[in-house]
Amino acid sequence: MKQNIAILTMLVLIISACSPAIKEEPMKESTTEEKPINESTAEEEPADDGMLKITLEELKLFDGTNGNPAYIAIDGIIYDVTNIPNWNGGIHNGYKAGNDLSKEMKEISPHGLSKLKLVEAVGEIID
Numbered sequence: 001m002k003q004n005i006a007i008l009t010m011l012v013l014i015i016s017a018c019s020p021a022i023k024e025e026p027m028k029e030s031t032t033e034e035k036p037i038n039e040s041t042a043e044e045e046p047a048d049d050g051m052l053k054i055t056l057e058e059l060k061l062f063d064g065t066n067g068n069p070a071y072i073a074i075d076g077i078i079y080d081v082t083n084i085p086n087w088n089g090g091i092h093n094g095y096k097a098g099n100d101l102s103k104e105m106k107e108i109s110p111h112g113l114s115k116l117k118l119v120e121a122v123g124e125i126i127d
Contacts, residue, residue: 051121051122051123051124052122052123052124053124054123054126055127056100059073059078059098062078062097063090063097063098064081064082064091064096064097065089065090068090069082070082070090070098072095072097073100073101074100079119079120079121080122081097084119
């Protein structure tokens with residue numbers, strides 16, 4: 001029951017942040033606050049459009065451990081699952097943040113892509 005209330009509260013907060021002007025600013029804050037990432041590898045700097053542009057190799061650093069944010073990629077889009085209770089510690093149902101989970105979401109997950117509406121897209125995978 002408490003988990004349902006937490007999810008509902010998060011949903012309300014996400015929906016209330018639908019304005020692009022409001023949505024862009026929190027994203028910039030979250031990318032600079034949660035940054036114990038090895039600076040010699042991935043640059044977690046947003047591009048001009050406010051979105052991260054990182055490789056699949058760099059995505060592995062965003063695994064939700066050691067204070068790093070938890071990001072997953074689906075069809076080339078990077079989603080921030082850091083504050084989703086089911087992704088606590090960067091793991092959800094045996095799947096780890098920091099990976100491309102396109103196949104798992106489309107072919108294995110009982111909810112499919114529908115849950116992506118609840119999380120913020122923060123970037124895209126580049127080659």
